[in-house]
Amino acid sequence: MKTCDICHEPIGMFNKFRYTDGYICKKCYKKASRNYTETIAAKTLDELKELCSQKGEVEEDFEVTGRIGNYLLVDERNQKICILNNRMTAGQVSDPEFYDVGEIEECRLVCQPVMKLEELEEKVKRRAEGNMNTLKVSVRLKNGKKKEIVLISKPVRIKSYAFRQSFHFANRIADEIHRLMDECAKME
Known part of the structure; x- marks a missing residue:
């Protein structure tokens, strides 16, 4: 054998x-x-x-129950997330980072140039002209630390397929983290 x-x-x-x-x-x-x-x-x-x-x-007590691209793994049973640190966007290889959902204070989309989420959604829907320099999901922990999931780190056209896909992933990541935060708050 x-x-x-x-x-x-x-x-x-x-x-x-x-x-x-x-x-x-x-x-x-x-x-x-x-x-x-x-x-x-x-x-x-x-x-x-x-x-x-x-x-x-x-992390031995992490059981993958969901995945969003190469960005985020979810463990609903243990109320944890794993940020995968995608080397294509982070620019370097680093270990995945594990967080308890209860540690998360805030999660939001951040883009440069700065604009309201509704305005950006409308531009994506209309395939408007213009560029977006960065797009990331910012996760702030209760201990004051901040973790960013970078989806776009270089300028791209808003009407491009690459930006639309990245925007879709960013929304899915933020929605999933918010859903987990809501579940965690209900259990407390």
């Missing part, structure tokens, strides 16, 4: 994950893929061992 190249536990036919030199088990894959947010197919055994040894265990 095959064993995991990292932890040497037995692996079955359907619980093995391929990388450049061989196979690893699901438990090691979870760590090496940063909680299933990155692929490992092009990584070497040394790279995977390094990823598995970093920062200990990834």
Whole structure:
């Protein structure tokens, strides 16, 4: 029987994950893929061992019940969210960040140039001329920290497909976080 190249536990036919030199088990894959947010197919055994040894265990009590693109994972059962830190928009690779929904004080869409959400929605609907420099979802925590989920970091035309898709994702993210916040408030 095959064993995991990292932890040497037995692996079955359907619980093995391929990388450049061989196979690893699901438990090691979870760590090496940063909680299933990155692929490992092009990584070497040394790279995977390094990823598995970093920062200990990834949130063990996080059960993915929902996902919004490559931006947000949701755990409704444990009332948590995971911000995936998409390297395409953040510009760097970083670990996913986990937050209890009860820690969140405010969530809102932020754009540059600044305009009211209703005005921006109307411009998107009409496919109006103009550019948007940034679009992000800002999450403020009760401890004063702020986390931003960046969807657009460079100027794009408002009428472009890229902007409309990003705006759609931003609205879905904000709506989901607000829904979770409302559920959390009802449970208190």
